[in-house]
Amino acid sequence: xxxxxxxxxxAAHDGPVxxxxxxxxxxxxxxxxxxxxxxxxxxxxxxVQHRPARRTPEPPRRVTAALFIDMGRQLSNGTWASKPRARxxxxxxxxxxxxxxxxxxxxxxxxxxxxxxxxxxxxxxxTEGAHAA
Numbered sequence: 001x002x003x004x005x006x007x008x009x010x011a012a013h014d015g016p017v018x019x020x021x022x023x024x025x026x027x028x029x030x031x032x033x034x035x036x037x038x039x040x041x042x043x044x045x046x047x048v049q050h051r052p053a054r055r056t057p058e059p060p061r062r063v064t065a066a067l068f069i070d071m072g073r074q075l076s077n078g079t080w081a082s083k084p085r086a087r088x089x090x091x092x093x094x095x096x097x098x099x100x101x102x103x104x105x106x107x108x109x110x111x112x113x114x115x116x117x118x119x120x121x122x123x124x125x126x127t128e129g130a131h132a133a
Contacts, residue, residue: 092123
């Protein structure tokens with residue numbers, strides 16, 4: 001072969017033959033570049049966003065209560081190497097609970113803090129801060 005191959009498209013041919021992705025083509029049957037017409041949206045002016053009015057600074061938040069929990073360590077056979085324990089201190093009213101030991105006692109202490117102490121603590125409603133439970 002001499003290197004000149006016929007166009008693989010059966011029709012009238014024009015120009016030299018080149019190898020394209022679709023096979024050997026003449027200039028008439030060569031792939032044509034596609035023209036993509038993209039629509040460009042007109043420029044839209046966005047409204048000016050005003051800054052909100054300055055508020056008075058909030059008082060600093062502080063910790064008003066602390067709940068200390070030691071989750072304990074349970075062995076694979078179900079016994080406890082060290083039992084769970086918990087203690088609660090309310091800095092708003094000065095209440096300090098005794099350290100309770102055992103999973104049920106810890107659950108009961110947390111329930112007591114969330115219901116009874118929260119309802120009876122005078123500092124709970126008058127101070128704003130982070131409460132442990």
